Structure formats: structure tokens, C-alpha cells
Amino acid sequence: MASSGSREARRGRLAGLALALWAAAGAGEAMAQTQERADLSISQRRRMVEDQIRRRGVEAPEVLGAMSRVPRHLFVPEENRADAYADQALPIGAGQTISQPYIVGLMTSLLAIDKGSRVLEIGTGSGYQAAVLGELASEVYTIEILAPLADRARKSLADLGYANVHVRTGDGYRGWPDRAPFDAILVTAAPPTIPDPLIAQLKVGGHMVLPLGQGVQDLLVLTKRPDGGFDRRSVLPVRFVPMTGEVREPPAPPNPPRR
Ligand code: SAH
Helix, strand or coil: CCCHHHHHHHHHHHHHHHHHHHHHHHHHHHHHHHHHHHHHHHHHHHHHHHHHHHHHCCHHHHHHHHHCCCCCHHCCCHHHHHHHHCCCCCCECCCCCCCCCCCCCHHHHCCCCCEEEEEEEECCCCCHEEEEHHHHHCCEEEECCCHHHHHHHHHHHHHCCCEEEEEEEECCCHCHHHHCCCCEEEEEECCCCCCCHHHHCCEEEEEEEEEEECCCEEEEEEEEEEEECEEEEEEEEEEEEECCCCHHHHCCCCCCCCC
């Protein structure tokens, strides 16, 4: 019958409306929770920048600004997220670590880069340092020797929209010749000796920042001279994971062995 039919239709519409309202309320709640988490991470980042970085003497406003923007917790494995803004290095899998925020801030400021800079990083790890560089420079080229880490970093950077950060899987010892020369080079794994191919890819006047040595390393700033050599300044003792690959291979014997 027409009347009961229309009543049923109305009831159906009301049920539909209720369902829509319920769904909207649920979505609203989820959005509010996401917003709350975002607000929390913003306030944690502000505190990290103030207490751990600025207070220890890194003052470049661009660097502090970049580190207040990059969501460090999204580069840290789920189980370590609660500590993402703590004053410490954290494991990122495969026996590797993401550096302490202060060290990231310090090394970034030592590079003395600007909006026009093209930067090379060796040791992508989580991709966090590369994201900080991506906030400050025009192009960032970063190389990671462990494929699972490179893949994850590539994804994290893409999800956050860092289109100017380029990740390559491989040994960074020989740099990225077809993108050289670079305004600055950052090495975030410790080599036992200074990799010559990287010096060759640095522009005159540019800085290369690296931890050098075994065990406790020396954080160095090398500045390329017009004659192709470099000046060297030691900043502080640090502890990074070792750089692996070609830099550890024994040099080839001067003469091929005779048969
Ligand atoms: N910058 C990283 C942390 C680096 S940990 C971050 O922000 O998370 C050092 C990284 O260097 C590790 O992931 C390690 O696998 C990588 N590594 C070691 N030797 C390397 C080499 N020869 N070339 C490229 N990456 C290397």
C-alpha cells in the first residue's frame, strides 16, 4: 500500500541518516585523535629543538626551523615511537641507528647550506637526516648500502612529500658522480680513512662533515681548497656506526702477482 510504503521509505531514510551521523561522529573522533597526536608531536618537537639543540649552541634559525617541522617519529620504528623526541640515538633495524637530535642539528649546521644548495649524504638510514636536509637545500642525494633501509626511507620520504630527496641503494664510497659536484657532503657512518672520491665531488669552498676513525670517532669539518686539497677542523668526539663496503677493503697490491 502506498501509505505504509512511504512510511517504510521514511524509516529507511531515517535509519540511513542515523547511520551517516554515526559514521561522521566516528570519523570526527578519529580525526580528533589524529589531530591530538599531531599536536603532541609538534609540542614534543618544539621542546626537543629548544632543550636539546638551541640550548647546546646550535643557533641557525633555518636548522632549528627545519627540525621543528620534520616529524621524526615517522622515521622511527613503531616500537620506538614513544622515544622519538628523546635526547638519544635510536635503533632503526638492521643493527643501524638514527642519530641523537642534537648531532643531527649540529652536523646540519656545520654544512652551512642554503636554499640553493645541492647536498650529498652517505648513510640514509631512516631518511630522517635527509628530510632535514630536504627542508633546507634545493636537492638532496642520499645513498644507503642496506636495501631494506633504503626502501623504507624512500617510502617515508615519499609519503611526506620530499620530492627533492633522492635515495640510491648502494655503497656511497664513490659518491654520486653524475650528480656531482656538491655544495656540501654529509657522511653519517664512520669510515676509517677519508674517502678520496667524496672530496673530488665537493665544490671548492664547500664543507664535508664526517665522523672519522674507529670506536669513538672525531667529528670533522673538511673545507675544500682551490688546489683540490682540504682544510680540516675537529669538532667533537662522536660515536657512529661504521661505514662498510669498499672503504674497508685492503688496497690492491702495487703490482699484480706473477703467475
Ligand atoms: N642518517 C641516518 C642515520 C645513519 S646510520 C638517519 O638519519 O637515520 C648510518 C647508515 O649508514 C646505516 O644505515 C648504514 O647502513 C649506512 N652505511 C654504512 N656504510 C655505508 C656505505 N658504504 N654506503 C652507504 N651507506 C652506508
